[in-house]
Every structure is written in structure tokens, then in C-alpha cells.
Amino acid sequence: MSAELKSENALLASQSQQSAGEYIRAYLQRVRQGDIGALPIIIGLVIIAIIFQSANQNFLTPRNFVSLILQMAGITTIAYGVVFVLLLGEIDLSIGYVSAVASVTIALLLRPPAAIPWFVAIPLGIGLGVLIGLLHGSIITLFQLPSFVVTLAGLLAWNGVVLILIGGAGTVIIQDQVVLGIANTFLPQQVGWILGIGGVLLFAFSQYSTFQRRRSQGLPTKPVAIVIGQIVFLAVLVVAVVYITNLDRGLPLIGVGLIVMLVIWTYVAERTRFGRYVYAVGGNKEAARRAGINTERIRIYVFMISSGMAALGGIILASRLRSVDTNAGGGSILLNSIAAAVIGGTSLFGGSGKVSSALLGALIIASVDNGMGLLGLSSGVKFVVTGLVLLAAVVVDALARRNQTKSGVR
Amino acid sequence: MLKALPRILIFSLMLVFTVAANAQSEGLIAVLLPDSASSARWEADDRRFFAQAFEAAGVNYSIVNAEGDATVQISQAEQAITNGAKVILLVNLDSGSGAAIIALAREAGVAVIDYDRLTIEGEGADYYVSFDNEAVGRLQGEGLVAAVEAAGIPSPVRVAVLNGSPTDNNATLFKNGYDSVINPLFESGEWVEVDDQSVPGWDNQQALVIFEQMLTAAGGEIDAAIAANDGLAGAVAAALANQGLPYIPVTGQDATVAGIQRILAGQQSMTVYKAIKAEAEAAAALAIGLLRGEDVSGLVTGVVNNGTNDIPSVLLVPVSVTIDNIAETVIADGFRTWEEICVGEFAAFCPEEALMTMTPEAGS
Numbered sequence: 001m002s003a004e005l006k007s008e009n010a011l012l013a014s015q016s017q018q019s020a021g022e023y024i025r026a027y028l029q030r031v032r033q034g035d036i037g038a039l040p041i042i043i044g045l046v047i048i049a050i051i052f053q054s055a056n057q058n059f060l061t062p063r064n065f066v067s068l069i070l071q072m073a074g075i076t077t078i079a080y081g082v083v084f085v086l087l088l089g090e091i092d093l094s095i096g097y098v099s100a101v102a103s104v105t106i107a108l109l110l111r112p113p114a115a116i117p118w119f120v121a122i123p124l125g126i127g128l129g130v131l132i133g134l135l136h137g138s139i140i141t142l143f144q145l146p147s148f149v150v151t152l153a154g155l156l157a158w159n160g161v162v163l164i165l166i167g168g169a170g171t172v173i174i175q176d177q178v179v180l181g182i183a184n185t186f187l188p189q190q191v192g193w194i195l196g197i198g199g200v201l202l203f204a205f206s207q208y209s210t211f212q213r214r215r216s217q218g219l220p221t222k223p224v225a226i227v228i229g230q231i232v233f234l235a236v237l238v239v240a241v242v243y244i245t246n247l248d249r250g251l252p253l254i255g256v257g258l259i260v261m262l263v264i265w266t267y268v269a270e271r272t273r274f275g276r277y278v279y280a281v282g283g284n285k286e287a288a289r290r291a292g293i294n295t296e297r298i299r300i301y302v303f304m305i306s307s308g309m310a311a312l313g314g315i316i317l318a319s320r321l322r323s324v325d326t327n328a329g330g331g332s333i334l335l336n337s338i339a340a341a342v343i344g345g346t347s348l349f350g351g352s353g354k355v356s357s358a359l360l361g362a363l364i365i366a367s368v369d370n371g372m373g374l375l376g377l378s379s380g381v382k383f384v385v386t387g388l389v390l391l392a393a394v395v396v397d398a399l400a401r402r403n404q405t406k407s408g409v410r
Numbered sequence: 411m412l413k414a415l416p417r418i419l420i421f422s423l424m425l426v427f428t429v430a431a432n433a434q435s436e437g438l439i440a441v442l443l444p445d446s447a448s449s450a451r452w453e454a455d456d457r458r459f460f461a462q463a464f465e466a467a468g469v470n471y472s473i474v475n476a477e478g479d480a481t482v483q484i485s486q487a488e489q490a491i492t493n494g495a496k497v498i499l500l501v502n503l504d505s506g507s508g509a510a511i512i513a514l515a516r517e518a519g520v521a522v523i524d525y526d527r528l529t530i531e532g533e534g535a536d537y538y539v540s541f542d543n544e545a546v547g548r549l550q551g552e553g554l555v556a557a558v559e560a561a562g563i564p565s566p567v568r569v570a571v572l573n574g575s576p577t578d579n580n581a582t583l584f585k586n587g588y589d590s591v592i593n594p595l596f597e598s599g600e601w602v603e604v605d606d607q608s609v610p611g612w613d614n615q616q617a618l619v620i621f622e623q624m625l626t627a628a629g630g631e632i633d634a635a636i637a638a639n640d641g642l643a644g645a646v647a648a649a650l651a652n653q654g655l656p657y658i659p660v661t662g663q664d665a666t667v668a669g670i671q672r673i674l675a676g677q678q679s680m681t682v683y684k685a686i687k688a689e690a691e692a693a694a695a696l697a698i699g700l701l702r703g704e705d706v707s708g709l710v711t712g713v714v715n716n717g718t719n720d721i722p723s724v725l726l727v728p729v730s731v732t733i734d735n736i737a738e739t740v741i742a743d744g745f746r747t748w749e750e751i752c753v754g755e756f757a758a759f760c761p762e763e764a765l766m767t768m769t770p771e772a773g774s
Binding site for chain 1: 446454576605606607608609610611612613614615616618619620622623624626627629630640641644645647648651652653654664666667668669671672753754755756757
């Protein structure tokens with residue numbers, strides 16, 4: 001750790017301390033060069049909000065905002081795992097039906113009269129997902145096969161497993177109150193406020209300690225004005241979310257869950273050795289291998305993450321529907337989960353992206369679905385619009401990439 | 411050479427089977443099933459009921475499944491004709507490939523019965539056996555009217571409609587059925603249509619979002635809903651429960667375990683029961699009659715136009731299942747058992763006679 005810090009130290013020694021003005025100018029410069037980050041998402045969300053609110057005044061209501069959080073929870077969770085796979089430049093096409101294998105297994109384990117307790121069933125379901133990922137990853141690395149082909153086989157096989165598991169019953173209703181509570185619990189008003197304020201304080205504290213640590217080691221720090229600005233921005237956002245959700249049923253527990261998962265996976269991706277290895281292998285596999293990284297082990301771990309998160313997402317989807325059926329894991333789940341990560345800005349070609357892209361991309365997809373459902377548009381129109389949104393996101397990504405190439409960032 | 415070995419082996423095996431099949435069959439009934447993914451019924455129910463009926467009659471038969479591939483199904487039809495099939499019972503995968511199979515069979519002098527799905531391209535099959543799907547829809551419409559009256563909901567009743575998949579011709583027929591009952595009510599102003607949307611691929615997760623958004627757009631004020639099957643009805647019930655709203659009258663179809671459970675618990679008004687056994691037995695009787703060259707006009711109950719010709723048809727009548735006739739319909743037929751229905755919290759809603767018939771630990 002200290003060796004790494006020293007090398008970082010040497011690297012940054014040439015850079016001088018920035019002022020707030022310079023920091024903002026540097027940011028604008030990066031945007032012009034194509035490092036656009038979350039900007040298109042935010043602009044996209046504003047456009048979506050304006051269009052749907054002007055078409056139906058129920059779009060920007062507390063009730064619909066709470067619904068939106070619940071509707072995006074499943075695919076966001078699955079998309080968190082997809083981000084890691086995409087960072088390696090791989091793909092996982094089996095996530096839809098892996099999510100269903102987990103949720104169906106849990107629903108069957110919880111089915112009376114021979115029901116086993118939820119605290120056994122849920123870990124079993126997620127563990128099954130992780131094992132499936134281990135299987136995919138091992139096959140991919142052992143036989144050096146493209147992940148596209150192996151997970152395509154998985155897509156078929158796990159779909160078959162879902163059909164076999166459910167059998168003639170067709171649908172299994174979930175009666176366990178804890179599992180139903182995953183997607184259907186709303187926090188009391190005070191708890192929402194406490195969690196919200198606590199979260200902002202935690203963020204402020206982590207920013208402060210980073211600031212202190214870097215300064216004590218003589219490293220350049222973010223300008224104080226920018227740090228304070230970011231904390232204020234987050235505080236305003238959190239207050240708005242808690243206030244609005246409290247006007248309806250309250251802050252959904254699963255909404256807090258999405259943020260907790262975001263923090264954990266962002267930490268894993270950006271602050272751990274494993275995370276740095278993932279970016280390294282995704283950026284240039286051969287270089288990473290020569291640098292002594294066990295690239296095959298990293299690939300297996302990543303498929304375990306994606307299948308495990310798919311299993312968790314499947315449980316959330318089942319909790320919302322209060323049942324599982326032969327359609328579970330099908331429909332638009334696979335496409336929406338991968339699209340969420342890509343729309344959010346994670347590259348399909350590996351090495352570049354953030355965990356938060358899953359959340360932002362899922363927010364876009366769920367908003368579009370939500371708004372079109374409100375307008376009562378026909379299925380045909382919905383498919384066309386969703387396709388165009390996906391296309392627009394990829395085009396923006398490609399344009400940004402071209403600017404980056406032009407300005408020599410990549 | 412080694413590479414080609416498996417292929418040569420398979421080819422010779424096929425030859426042996428073809429010769430063997432030819433040797434034993436004076437005339438054969440071939441059943442061409444579509445897949446095992448879209449519904450569990452083809453492999454779990456239809457195959458079994460056909461085998462029982464043909465064995466009881468002592469006729470030669472073969473049952474194959476195309477696993478969703480129309481090209482495979484055409485090859486299977488060709489093989490059946492080669493093997494000496496006199497009657498083909500066809501569940502088509504789409505009307506185009508269905509028409510191709512019918513043309514093949516007609517050229518070879520083989521009779522084709524469209525089973526469950528009507529081939530609407532080409533000249534059409536010789537016979538058609540199915541449930542009357544518009545009658546299914548009418549039962550749903552009438553069921554909702556009865557449930558709304560029983561609940562005493564004052565006029566104007568605000569009604570949402572969740573249709574089946576927009577690519578499924580049967581979903582269109584269901585809609586024609588229930589529209590014929592509820593559209594006059596919308597026109598008279600007694601009922602008000604809140605929204606009317608189709609659910610792509612009968613996907614219940616999408617149905618959940620669609621119904622949630624209908625509720626949001628209507629400010630939570632929906633009094634009753636048409637749902638084209640039990641899965642969609644489940645999505646309606648889940649959306650209401652998730653939002654803390656009371657359950658409303660809602661229709662269903664397929665008499666699934668979950669559907670019956672919701673009917674018992676007062677979360678769903680009715681479901682439509684289509685006895686697969688009756689449908690398979692009707693088709694088997696028709697096929698056996700045709701194979702033996704008997705007069706089958708007594709079996710035919712009507713005609714259905716496939717767009718080109720009137721097809722003599724055996725149309726079975728679907729049955730509406732409400733809380734009042736569960737025991738006499740799905741349970742009496744052995745289609746469902748109280749053991750699979752009366753589990754967990756649903757046991758509390760089961761009639762006492764049901765719990766008496768069950769093993770003690772099943773009801774706990």
C-alpha cells in the first residue's frame with residue numbers, strides 16, 4: 001500500500017494545487033474532449049420529465065416517483081453485476097434466466113407446507129446464483145471460449161431449468177412476509193430522514209477524511225469550494241428524495257438497498273486491488289497478464305458477481321410480483337439490464353465505466369417505461385421508443401469516444 | 411473419416427427406424443406438437459392424453475415435438491407421411507408453416523386436423539378442434555359483470571382492460587369475446603373505460619408495471635379489471651397489494667393453482683377452465699374415426715372460417731370457475747387438487763370438505 005501511495009505521490013508531484021475556478025475549467029475541458037460522464041443522462045432525464053409531464057400531469061407526482069423506484073429496483077440490481085462483466089469487455093446473456101432460477105428456487109423452498117425459513121432460502125438462492133457464475137466463468141476460462149457463446153448456452157439451459165422447476169403448476173405464489181417485504185416495505189417518515197441525513201453526513205465525513213489524508217501527505221486536494229459544493233448538492237438531492245417519498249408511502253426500503261449496493265460495489269471497483277485489476281484486465285488483457293495479474297481468476301470472479309447480482313435482482317422482481325411463473329426471467333429483463341449499464345455510460349468494449357452507470361441507466365429506462373405506461377401507448381410504440389432511446393445512448397457514447405480519440409485522451 | 415462417423419451413425423439409425431416404422435404400420439396417426447416452452451401442457455398433458463386414447467383404441471400412432479422450430483415441424487410432417495400416416499394432428503407454430511404442412515399432406519392424401527390453433531393461411535385443414543376462444547372472452551366479460559354487481563359498485567364503474575400478447579391470435583379472440591359484453595356498458599355510460607392495453611408476450615412483470623401506471627394515471631381509482639389470464643390477474647392483485655389498495659373484481663383464465671388460490675382468498679373473481687383432457691379426447695376420437703374411414707360428421711359441432719374455407723370444427727365449451735364451483739369443476743376432473751391449493755395462508759379460505767380430504771400435514 002505504501003509503495004503504491006509513493007508512486008502515486010511521485011506521479012502527482014508535478015501537478016500543482018488547483019483552485020475552484022481551475023477545477024471547473026478543467027472539468028469543462030474534459031467534457032469538450034468527450035469525457036462527458038453523467039451529463040447526457042441528466043440532460044436525458046430532464047427531457048424525459050418535460051415530455052411526459054406535459055403529456056400527463058401525473059408523471060411528476062410523489063406517488064409515481066415512489067412507483068418508479070420500485071419499478072427500477074430489479075433491473076438496477078442486475079445491472080450492477082453487468083457493469084463488472086462489461087468492464088472486462090465480456091458479456092453475460094444468461095442473467096435473465098439465472099435471476100429466474102434463483103427466484104423460482106426460493107419460491108419453491110418457501111412454499112408451504114414444507115416451507116424452510118427465509119433466512120435459509122434467500123442465501124441458498126443467491127448462493128446458487130454465485131455457483132452458476134462460477135460454472136460459467138470456469139467453462140469460459142478452462143476452454144478459452146467466448147463468454148457470448150457460453151452464456152448464450154446458459155440462457156437456453158437455465159430457461160429450461162426454470163420450466164422444469166416450476167413444472168405443471170405454472171405459477172407459484174410467494175406467501176413469506178419477509179420476502180414480500182423486500183420490495184414492499186416503506187420506511188416511516190422519521191427513519192427516512194435519519195437515513196438521509198446520516199448518509200449525507202457519512203459522505204461529508206469521507207470527503208473530509210480524504211481531504212485531510214491527502215493534505216497531510218502533501219498531495220494535491222480537491223478545492224474546498226468544490227468539496228462543499230458536492231456535499232450541498234448531495235444534501236439537496238437527498239432532502240428532495242426523502243421529502244417527496246414521504247408525501248406518498250415513504251422512502252422504499254429497496255431504494256435504500258439500491259444505494260447501499262451502489263456504495264459497496266463502487267468501493268469494490270474503485271478502492272480495492274480486485275477492482276483495479278478488473279479495469280486493468282478490461283483495458284488490456286495481455287498487458288495485465290504480463291504485469292502479473294491472474295486474469296483468468298479475475299474473469300471467473302466477475303461472472304460470479306454478475307450471476308450473484310442477477311439472483312438478487314430476481315428475488316426483488318419476484319417480491320414485487322408476489323409470485324414466480326414460467327415467464328420469469330424472460331421478457332425484457334436481459335435487454336433492459338445490459339442496456340441500463342450501457343446507457344449509463346459503461347463501454348461495451350471493456351476498461352471504462354462506473355458502477356453508478358447501472359443506476360443512472362436504469363433510471364432512464366424505467367422512466368421511459370413508466371411514462372409510456374402512464375400515457376397508455378400501444379406495445380408497438382413502446383418498443384420503437386425504447387429502441388430509439390437505446391440507440392441514442394449508444395450514439396452519444398460513440399460521439400464522445402470519437403472526440404476522445406481526436407483530442408488524444410484515448 | 412472420424413469426424414463424419416457420428417453423422418453416418420445417426421443416418422443409419424434413422425434408416426433403421428424408418429424401415430422398422432414402415433414395417434409395423436398399416437396406417438398411422440401422427441401428432442405434431444409445437445414446443446415445450448410456451449406452455450407446459452403439450453408435453454405434460456396432451457402427449458399423455460393422446461397416448462392413452464390411441465392405445466385404448468389399439469391404433470398405431472407417433473407423437474413428436476418440434477421444439478419451437480417450424481422447419482423441424484415440416485420435416486416431421488414429411489417423415490410422418492413417409493411412415494404411412496393417414497391422419498395428422500397438427501398444432502402449428504405459425505399459420506405459414508401450418509399451411510405448408512397442410513398442402514404437403516393433401517398432396518399425399520393425408521387428412522389434417524388443426525388442433526387448438528387454427529391455420530389461417532392457405533386452404534385450411536380438413537378439421538379443427540379447439541376451445542371456442544371468443545366464448546372464453548364472453549365468460550370473462552360476463553364474469554366481471556356478475557362480480558361488479560355482487561360487489562355493489564355504484565355506476566359509473568371505472569374499468570381497466572389488460573389484454574394478452576398483441577402477437578397472439580387467441581388473445582385477439584378473447585378480446586372480441588369480452589368486448590362484446592363490456593363495450594355496450596361503456597357505450598351506455600354505466601361503465602367507464604379507464605385504459606385498455608396489451609401485454610407483450612403475456613409477460614407478468616410487464617403487466618405489473620402497466621397496471622401500476624394505469625392506477626397512477628387514474629389516481630388509484632379503478633373499480634374493476636379485465637385480465638386476459640390468471641398471470642395478468644396476479645399482476646393486478648400484486649399491484650393493488652403493493653400500493654395498499656383493496657382488491658377489486660378481476661377476471662382470469664387457465665384455472666392455474668395461483669388463480670384458484672386468489673379466487674378463494676377473494677383477490678380474483680373468476681377464471682376460465684379449459685379441460686385439456688376433453689380437447690385431446692375429442693381430437694383423438696375424430697382422428698381414430700378418420701383413420702378407420704368412419705363417418706365423423708356426428709362429432710362435428712360447427713364450422714369456423716379460416717379466411718378461405720369453412721372448416722368443419724369440434725368446438726369445446728370452456729367453463730367459468732368462481733368460488734362457488736371449484737369443487738365441481740377443476741377438482742372433480744382431477745385437473746387440480748386441494749393439496750396443491752390449500753397451502754399456507756390459503757388453507758384458511760378452503761372449504762371444510764376440502765381440508766377433510768387432505769392428509770393432515772398438508773393443511774398446516
